[in-house]
Amino acid sequence: MDLGIKEKVALVTAASKGIGKAVAESLAAEGCMIAICSRNKEDLTASSADIKRKFGIEPFWVVCDLNKQKDIENTFESVVRQFGRIDILINNCGGPEAGNFRDLSDINWQAAFEQVLLSTVRFCNLIVPEMILREWGRVVNITSLTVKQPADNLMLSNSMRSGVSGYAKSLSNEVAKYNITVNNVAPGYTLTNRIYDLAVHNGKKSGKSHEEVLADMAKEIPMNRLASPEEIASVVSFLASKQASYITGSTIQVDGGLIKGLY
Numbered sequence: 001m002d003l004g005i006k007e008k009v010a011l012v013t014a015a016s017k018g019i020g021k022a023v024a025e026s027l028a029a030e031g032c033m034i035a036i037c038s039r040n041k042e043d044l045t046a047s048s049a050d051i052k053r054k055f056g057i058e059p060f061w062v063v064c065d066l067n068k069q070k071d072i073e074n075t076f077e078s079v080v081r082q083f084g085r086i087d088i089l090i091n092n093c094g095g096p097e098a099g100n101f102r103d104l105s106d107i108n109w110q111a112a113f114e115q116v117l118l119s120t121v122r123f124c125n126l127i128v129p130e131m132i133l134r135e136w137g138r139v140v141n142i143t144s145l146t147v148k149q150p151a152d153n154l155m156l157s158n159s160m161r162s163g164v165s166g167y168a169k170s171l172s173n174e175v176a177k178y179n180i181t182v183n184n185v186a187p188g189y190t191l192t193n194r195i196y197d198l199a200v201h202n203g204k205k206s207g208k209s210h211e212e213v214l215a216d217m218a219k220e221i222p223m224n225r226l227a228s229p230e231e232i233a234s235v236v237s238f239l240a241s242k243q244a245s246y247i248t249g250s251t252i253q254v255d256g257g258l259i260k261g262l263y
């Protein structure tokens, strides 16, 4: 299906790896002009070259630490200087620290707030006003299954991602009349480097191989397997499409059936 977003300008944050990179690839396949950012220049140049090789579109990249306001402003200004506008904003981020309530200091809470919630708010504050003037825009936030079913030992993700959901719903109500949609995609377990490293780490602690840890995770999921990053990305791209014009304020879980509740 042609998603009707050829030559739209898309900024995907935290996109040098994993789900963010898969989203950038999916939007490049649709003919979008792509900008990506993350903290590490080497990862960005490698990802950018990879996307160019696969799709013939070279993403514009900017080094950006999502915890830093100046970096976010610089990213916005650099992308607008390069492309003149931003039509599609995909707010992705790194995962916040794991831990239960006793494990987490004010510093951990502050860092998670800045990375997960405040970076989303800051990018929207910079980009959505221009979308309003052009009367078209798409904002998609990558959250987590934890917004529907809080996960053990992930106090920061459970708390901050729900903040993103509340923010997105409020923003969607304010901007719907300008043909701007704001939605969230909540991934379940997705096989990225982050999950692979976690499986290696947990395997060492429990005396299991990482394959066994991943197999145990898969057993929790009705589909009996983890998602690929591309399976998350295709839903994100659909929400960014012309066809998704009447979906706003929603959270779409992409979890292979992992969340057991009805809503």
Ligand code: NAD
Residues within 6 Å of the ligand: 013, 014, 015, 016, 017, 018, 019, 020, 037, 038, 039, 040, 043, 064, 065, 066, 067, 092, 093, 094, 095, 096, 115, 142, 143, 144, 145, 186, 187, 188, 189, 190, 191, 192, 193, 194, 195
């Ligand atoms: P990943 O670790 O593979 O990739 C994370 C990306 O974020 C990388 O490009 C990294 O460079 C970038 N990043 C990290 N901290 C940053 C910072 N401060 N500033 C800028 N960029 C930064 O992770 P992933 O598995 O692709 O996950 C992406 C998001 O989805 C995360 O927030 C994660 O918690 C969430 N999520 C992932 C899963 C999963 O199973 N993989 C499940 C639910 C939610």
